[in-house]
Every structure is written in structure tokens, then in C-alpha cells.
Amino acid sequence: xxxxxxxxxxxxxxxxxxxxxxxxxxxxxxxxxxxxxxxxxxxxxxxxxxxxxxxxxxxxxxxxxxxxxxxxxxxxxxxxxxxxxxxxxxxxxxxxxxxx
Numbered sequence: 001x002x003x004x005x006x007x008x009x010x011x012x013x014x015x016x017x018x019x020x021x022x023x024x025x026x027x028x029x030x031x032x033x034x035x036x037x038x039x040x041x042x043x044x045x046x047x048x049x050x051x052x053x054x055x056x057x058x059x060x061x062x063x064x065x066x067x068x069x070x071x072x073x074x075x076x077x078x079x080x081x082x083x084x085x086x087x088x089x090x091x092x093x094x095x096x097x098x099x100x
Contacts, residue, residue: 010068017061024054049092
């Protein structure tokens, strides 16, 4: 890979993480709307997990993009960040199923 390719790769990666976070934000807002219409209660649990997932996606995406922008060979994604993101996605899905 040429040294100039890192900038384009970092930009593509950053854009992908932002699109994912934006889609998750839209889903979170829909969950929030549903929770409000159902009178809150336990329907707020998926909203909380989804909100945490959005924050995690934004943080992990920013960290990854910065890592790719550094000169030299990019480091692989930190496994702790990947596990945290996957855990929040699964917890959100499970809470959605449990509340329905």
C-alpha cells in the first residue's frame, strides 16, 4: 500500500463508522418515540442500550479513524473496543425482544 493511501482509507473508514452511527441514531429515535407512545415503563430499556450503542459507535469510529491517519502501518482495532461494541449491539437486540 502506498503511503498516500492511508488518508483515503482513514476517510472511508471514518465515513462508514459515521453512517453506521447515524443509522443507529435514527433507530434510537424511533425507539424513543415508541417508548413515549407506550407510556415509558420497561420500553425505556432498549432506548438506553441503543443510546449507549450510538455513543460507543461514535467513539470507536473516531478512535479507529485517528489510528488509520497516523503515519506508518495502521494498528488493528483494539479487541476491547470491538467486544464492547458487539456486546452493546447484542444487549440492544435482546432488550428489544424482551420488551416486545
